[in-house]
Amino acid sequence: MLLFKNIHHIQEYLQKQRASGKSYGFIPTMGALHRGHISLIEASKKENDFTVSSIFVNPTQFNDPLDFEKYPVTIEKDIQLLLQVKCDVLFLPTVNEIYPDGLQTDKNYNLGHLETVLEGKYRPGHFQGVCRVVHRLLDIIKPPVIYLGQKDYQQCMVIKKLTELSGIATGIKICPTLREESGLAMSSRNMRLNEAGKQKASAIYNTLLFLKNNIKKGPLAAIKEEAHAMLAEAAFKTDYIEIADAATLEIQHEWNGKTKIVALAAAFLNDVRLIDNLLLN
Numbered sequence: 001m002l003l004f005k006n007i008h009h010i011q012e013y014l015q016k017q018r019a020s021g022k023s024y025g026f027i028p029t030m031g032a033l034h035r036g037h038i039s040l041i042e043a044s045k046k047e048n049d050f051t052v053s054s055i056f057v058n059p060t061q062f063n064d065p066l067d068f069e070k071y072p073v074t075i076e077k078d079i080q081l082l083l084q085v086k087c088d089v090l091f092l093p094t095v096n097e098i099y100p101d102g103l104q105t106d107k108n109y110n111l112g113h114l115e116t117v118l119e120g121k122y123r124p125g126h127f128q129g130v131c132r133v134v135h136r137l138l139d140i141i142k143p144p145v146i147y148l149g150q151k152d153y154q155q156c157m158v159i160k161k162l163t164e165l166s167g168i169a170t171g172i173k174i175c176p177t178l179r180e181e182s183g184l185a186m187s188s189r190n191m192r193l194n195e196a197g198k199q200k201a202s203a204i205y206n207t208l209l210f211l212k213n214n215i216k217k218g219p220l221a222a223i224k225e226e227a228h229a230m231l232a233e234a235a236f237k238t239d240y241i242e243i244a245d246a247a248t249l250e251i252q253h254e255w256n257g258k259t260k261i262v263a264l265a266a267a268f269l270n271d272v273r274l275i276d277n278l279l280l281n
């Protein structure tokens with residue numbers, strides 16, 4: 001695996017690859033890699049001549065400084081995993097390399113409604129930070145295609161919007177969420193839970209499954225309340241458990257039995273914030 005820390009060096013390398021007609025997929029990550037990340041690399045390896053991943057814990061997307069401080073960093077182990085899966089290139093930039101003009105900016109991406117619902121509502125500024133870093137990375141790597149996880153459902157929609165707003169030609173592939181046997185969605189933040197916590201945390205998936213199995217045409221207030229109660233019962237402090245239009249993320253108060261809908265949840269177990277989602281139909 002080739003490891004680049006410097007932008008000019010990776011750009012020079014990728015320029016040569018493009019000139020020789022090689023296709024490549026790109027998987028941006030914040031490290032603390034798990035099988036969910038690896039599944040994206042495997043998807044890219046199947047479909048491209050070679051695969052580039054990046055590890056960068058992006059300071060501008062953390063609305064809570066404590067969350068940034070506590071974000072797990074396991075770089076040696078990450079590199080071992082990337083070697084095992086035969087990832088071809090790793091980009092490992094510093095904060096200065098990504099943000100040479102500092103972290104402050106006046107630029108604002110017009111994400112519309114996506115910025116005020118769900119994660120947008122509970123993590124103000126988060127998606128602006130996501131857009132900044134992804135825009136910068138796409139500008140450097142110029143990938144024909146990026147691979148994203150459905151685990152971050154709203155983030156996938158935000159990145160799609162970013163490519164439309166900025167006229168970026170990169171294609172987007174969305175890959176299924178990998179889960180533990182208990183149903184818990186794999187996440188770097190799970191590393192902050194002990195074994196008992198991980199078992200408890202599967203209540204998020206069970207609640208989403210409850211919604212999938214019990215959703216009916218008509219008003220949704222009662223079933224949402226039941227879902228909320230299930231999470232409270234499992235000791236979660238819930239930011240939201242919602243049902244939204246799968247294509248627009250408009251919150252649904254009533255379901256017509258036809259529109260494609262998705263259930264999305266964000267909840268704290270102790271001080272660890274977990275998110276998950278499930279398509280309901």
Ligand code: AMP
Pocket residue numbers: 028029030031035036037039040147148149150151152175176177178179185186187188
């Ligand atoms: P992160 O390192 O959390 O920024 O995630 C990097 C990429 O991996 C994002 O596209 C995530 O959606 C994706 N990802 C995270 N967890 C999973 C999972 N359990 N299954 C599939 N993809 C995932």
